[in-house]
Amino acid sequence: MRTFLATFFCLAMMQGAAQAADSIALKHGAHRAGRRTDVHMQRWREHALGQFIHWGVYAIPGGQWNGKYYPGAAEWIRSWSEMPKKDYDNLYKQFNPTDFDAQRWARQAKDMGVKYMIFTTKHHDGFCLWPSRYTSYTVASTPYRKDVVRQIVDAYSAEGIDVHLYFSIIDWNHKGYRSAPPQTPKEVVAYEEFKTFTANQLVELLTNYPTIKGLWFDGSWDKAWVEQAAWVDSLGMKLRAMSSGLIIGSRFRADEYGKRHYDSNGNLIDDYDQTWERDIPENISVLRGNDWDCVMTIPENQWGYHSDWRGYVKTSADLIEMLVRCVAMDGNFVVNFGPDGRGNIRPEEAAIAREVGEWMRDNGQALYGAAHADLKQQGWGYFTQKEGKIYATVFNRPVNNLLSVEFPRGASLPVEAYFLVDGKPVEIINAGRNKRNGRLYKFAIPPGYTASKPFVIVIEMQQNVPSGEDYHQAKT
Ligand code: FHN
Numbered sequence: 001m002r003t004f005l006a007t008f009f010c011l012a013m014m015q016g017a018a019q020a021a022d023s024i025a026l027k028h029g030a031h032r033a034g035r036r037t038d039v040h041m042q043r044w045r046e047h048a049l050g051q052f053i054h055w056g057v058y059a060i061p062g063g064q065w066n067g068k069y070y071p072g073a074a075e076w077i078r079s080w081s082e083m084p085k086k087d088y089d090n091l092y093k094q095f096n097p098t099d100f101d102a103q104r105w106a107r108q109a110k111d112m113g114v115k116y117m118i119f120t121t122k123h124h125d126g127f128c129l130w131p132s133r134y135t136s137y138t139v140a141s142t143p144y145r146k147d148v149v150r151q152i153v154d155a156y157s158a159e160g161i162d163v164h165l166y167f168s169i170i171d172w173n174h175k176g177y178r179s180a181p182p183q184t185p186k187e188v189v190a191y192e193e194f195k196t197f198t199a200n201q202l203v204e205l206l207t208n209y210p211t212i213k214g215l216w217f218d219g220s221w222d223k224a225w226v227e228q229a230a231w232v233d234s235l236g237m238k239l240r241a242m243s244s245g246l247i248i249g250s251r252f253r254a255d256e257y258g259k260r261h262y263d264s265n266g267n268l269i270d271d272y273d274q275t276w277e278r279d280i281p282e283n284i285s286v287l288r289g290n291d292w293d294c295v296m297t298i299p300e301n302q303w304g305y306h307s308d309w310r311g312y313v314k315t316s317a318d319l320i321e322m323l324v325r326c327v328a329m330d331g332n333f334v335v336n337f338g339p340d341g342r343g344n345i346r347p348e349e350a351a352i353a354r355e356v357g358e359w360m361r362d363n364g365q366a367l368y369g370a371a372h373a374d375l376k377q378q379g380w381g382y383f384t385q386k387e388g389k390i391y392a393t394v395f396n397r398p399v400n401n402l403l404s405v406e407f408p409r410g411a412s413l414p415v416e417a418y419f420l421v422d423g424k425p426v427e428i429i430n431a432g433r434n435k436r437n438g439r440l441y442k443f444a445i446p447p448g449y450t451a452s453k454p455f456v457i458v459i460e461m462q463q464n465v466p467s468g469e470d471y472h473q474a475k476t
Helices: 004-020 039-045 074-079 085-089 102-112 148-158 185-208 229-242 316-328 347-366
Strands: 049-053 116-122 162-168 214-218 273-277 292-296 331-337 381-386 389-394 402-407 414-419 427-433 439-444 455-461
Touching: 049 102, 049 347, 074 085, 102 148, 102 347, 116 148, 148 162, 148 185, 162 185, 185 229, 292 316, 316 331, 316 347, 316 381, 331 347, 347 389, 347 455, 389 402, 414 427, 414 439
Parallel strands: 049 116, 049 331, 116 162, 162 214, 273 292, 292 331
Antiparallel strands: 381 389, 389 455, 402 439, 414 455, 427 439
């Protein structure tokens, strides 16, 4: 739900984007100006928190092979020169995750407060976690045999969590796949076969799992794929026609000039900005009024299971801060999990899920369905807004216990404030006008108030703004 402060802001943003460039005619650029307004996208927008799961045969070596530690992202180990390709390509014969219990994963996600999840049906290695009839390199050829995607879709849907399917365009297992554009007639034929194969698999996924809400594409940066703009665009339309409300991010296709994510006119391609991987924008203006998500790893850059996490590992406090920061800029935040080769979610990730979930139970109201509030950013935390209320999430409590909030000139003003967790009142101090004729308020945290975690103050806003006399700006 978007209300008073953000509405003004978004209109201004969109007008800014529309005026920014001289448009050129594009056949395969953005097919819509501005955000999608349908119920499916609105539901996605309100999720706030998502879970990513990277799982595949790379979970078996878990970043180590023949006793040697692989320092890169574990799901890329096949590309490591010390890992023989032949060994990797036979790992599927060992894939038998007897501990895998999709319902357990889904319950854990639900307890964490997750509203949608993204599951790797096929990563760059080409191994399919569903029994695709277009290749034998699938879970059906493993000792495990059972359709993993089916179990995930059923278990998460039963918990009320929306499922989106990750699909890698890169496929190291398909003989027609290549990253550079095909040159010889033979290469062209092989690449055409790869395209048909890719399209067939995508149609198969939507046919087999019709309840899924979106496709999350990856690996579409290959020049060979980028050059197929017209074909990829028509494939996207076909997929959308199969699944009402299907959500596809900006990582699927390029325009006819090879521009990805944002087309040659600067407009977002498809439904949301998918460029924010392990990164969060500095401020909302960077996003040009578009929907977006941020996908984040818990260790520095591990998506698939790595048995030996090194370097800094994010804490639940780090992730909660990122989550609130994203929602305060109208984005969703997605935390990645990499289960091991037997189907277990590692204890570090389980602890994160538990801790984030505990925090979300008390404070999720400040995030689910909430939007950006156009208030000046303050060093103590972040603002979100929903239904006439401002939610102020405090991460850095000032030593004087006074939270400054500046309300712009003409905006509605606070009438009541209280802690979200227990409803106890917070004193509002009118601190006068600021230089720009806005109003400065202080919200007084009682000195005896103790909090070991970030906490939320709800600010109820006056709905009818009186027109006041303006303060004369100092002449400087
Ligand atoms: O190469 C992949 C990586 O392994 C992982 O899947 C991430 C998730 O966003 N995407 C690619 C890198 O951008």
